[in-house]
Amino acid sequence: MEEKNLADLQTLVSLCKRRGFIYQSSEIYGGLNSCWDYGPLGAQFKMNVKQAWWKAMTRRPDVVGLDAAILMHPTVWKASGHVDGFSDPLVDCLDCKNRFREDTAEKNKESKTICPKCGSLNLTEPRNFNLMFETNMGAVKDESSVVYLRPETAQGIFVNFLNVQTSMRKKIPFGIAQIGKSFRNEITPGNFTFRTREFEQMEMQYFIKPGTDEESFEKWKSIRWDFYKNIGLRLDKLRYKEHGLGEIAHYAKAAFDVEYEFPIGWQELEGIHNRTNFDLTQHQEFSNKKLEYFDEAAKEKYLPYVIETAVGCDRLCLALLCDSYREEVTTLDNGKVDTRVVLKLQPQFAPNKVAILPLSKKAPLQELAGQVFETLIKDLEVEYDEAGSIGKRYRRQDEIGTPFCITIDFDSLEDKAVTIRHRDTMKQERIPLEKIEMYVKQQLESF
Numbered sequence: 001m002e003e004k005n006l007a008d009l010q011t012l013v014s015l016c017k018r019r020g021f022i023y024q025s026s027e028i029y030g031g032l033n034s035c036w037d038y039g040p041l042g043a044q045f046k047m048n049v050k051q052a053w054w055k056a057m058t059r060r061p062d063v064v065g066l067d068a069a070i071l072m073h074p075t076v077w078k079a080s081g082h083v084d085g086f087s088d089p090l091v092d093c094l095d096c097k098n099r100f101r102e103d104t105a106e107k108n109k110e111s112k113t114i115c116p117k118c119g120s121l122n123l124t125e126p127r128n129f130n131l132m133f134e135t136n137m138g139a140v141k142d143e144s145s146v147v148y149l150r151p152e153t154a155q156g157i158f159v160n161f162l163n164v165q166t167s168m169r170k171k172i173p174f175g176i177a178q179i180g181k182s183f184r185n186e187i188t189p190g191n192f193t194f195r196t197r198e199f200e201q202m203e204m205q206y207f208i209k210p211g212t213d214e215e216s217f218e219k220w221k222s223i224r225w226d227f228y229k230n231i232g233l234r235l236d237k238l239r240y241k242e243h244g245l246g247e248i249a250h251y252a253k254a255a256f257d258v259e260y261e262f263p264i265g266w267q268e269l270e271g272i273h274n275r276t277n278f279d280l281t282q283h284q285e286f287s288n289k290k291l292e293y294f295d296e297a298a299k300e301k302y303l304p305y306v307i308e309t310a311v312g313c314d315r316l317c318l319a320l321l322c323d324s325y326r327e328e329v330t331t332l333d334n335g336k337v338d339t340r341v342v343l344k345l346q347p348q349f350a351p352n353k354v355a356i357l358p359l360s361k362k363a364p365l366q367e368l369a370g371q372v373f374e375t376l377i378k379d380l381e382v383e384y385d386e387a388g389s390i391g392k393r394y395r396r397q398d399e400i401g402t403p404f405c406i407t408i409d410f411d412s413l414e415d416k417a418v419t420i421r422h423r424d425t426m427k428q429e430r431i432p433l434e435k436i437e438m439y440v441k442q443q444l445e446s447f
């Protein structure tokens with residue numbers, strides 16, 4: 001048997017559509033570019049990913065959660081630098097009408113930008129294109145009613161820093177974690193859910209005493225690396241990349257990206273930034289409200305520094321899908337080639353933990369299968385499937401990453417036992433009915 005990894009994103013796009021993970025948004029109207037809907041399995045999978053991150057970040061004594069509004073006071077975005085600076089240089093090709101980012105396009109020997117679509121040098125001058133989506137709040141649509149869909153969740157944390165610190169009686173160092181939607185009017189979205197205009201971020205801002213930032217930065221780099229290791233991403237597909245001088249954001253003193261090797265190449269998965277006290281200084285100035293922290297023990301006041309860890313939830317979902325995708329190719333005795341597609345997701349991420357597959361739709365088997373379903377559904381995501389051949393049903397569960405299939409056959413009525421099939425090894429075991437729940441839970445824990 002030969003094992004193959006995911007060769008291209010298109011293969012995953014069709015699996016996701018076929019199996020109810022991800023659909024193109026508004027597909028019946030021709031789709032909306034760069035927007036995607038998570039189907040029943042995708043929604044559960046994404047929730048599992050968020051839960052893993054939320055647990056890792058907030059089940060610690062020094063980090064608390066937050067859920068801030070998407071719409072914020074427009075001055076927030078002046079203070080943060082987004083109104084003036086959150087833009088990409090946009091260029092139009094006068095020959096093929098392609099519109100693209102000048103800073104990411106290739107240059108010729110004379111450093112002239114080349115159109116990535118047709119190779120022309122006949123381009124417009126670059127103009128700054130702000131990536132924030134604007135809308136209007138209230139009934140009047142004018143300059144004064146402009147609000148923005150947030151381009152990052154981070155600012156909701158900064159403006160709530162003192163609220164959280166005082167209401168939760170937190171002492172520095174402490175962090176605030178948040179999961180939520182962000183919006184960017186990207187010039188070149190694409191590659192499935194990798195870069196979209198509406199996406200979800202999972203961010204954490206860790207507030208620290210100035211001078212302890214470098215040590216804290218290293219600590220968070222290592223905590224976040226361990227997170228990726230623990231969730232099972234292959235380590236040879238992960239690396240850290242430091243931002244060079246030209247790449248570093250206006251607010252950051254140091255920045256590292258966690259990169260993952262997607263089928264489209266090495267790309268950013270998470271950014272870890274030392275944001276200094278840039279944001280709190282800006283908000284203090286623009287709001288005219290003191291945002292200093294008072295250290296009672298040392299009897300001193302200061303504006304904390306911030307270490308930020310920021311990962312896109314959709315991008316992490318994509319990385320997990322790419323990483324877990326396998327094709328097991330076997331040449332059969334008759335010379336035909338059989339390919340088993342398996343998502344080797346850790347059970348914590350699998351949308352279904354168990355599938356219940358009665359061998360027949362006949363009453364006694366259905367009844368018994370229904371009882372097993374009712375027992376397991378209390379604590380686990382369970383799918384009941386009685387349609388089609390058992391082989392095809394196994395393959396469908398393999399493709400959606402279900403760790404265990406329980407087959408109920410006519411013998412089950414006699415010996416009061418079922419067959420449990422393991423996704424990765426395809427090993428089958430006969431387990432007595434009364435032990436199923438305990439067995440499955442133990443197996444899920446020790447996976």
Ligand code: GAP
Pocket residue numbers: 151152153154184186193194195196197198199201203268269270271308310311312313314315
């Ligand atoms: N608060 C800092 C911040 O937002 P960022 O590097 O711009 O930093 C953090 O974004 C993460 O959000 C990225 O590493 C990426 O995973 C995700 N992200 C950013 N833009 C995205 C987009 N257009 N589509 C999907 N995910 C995106």
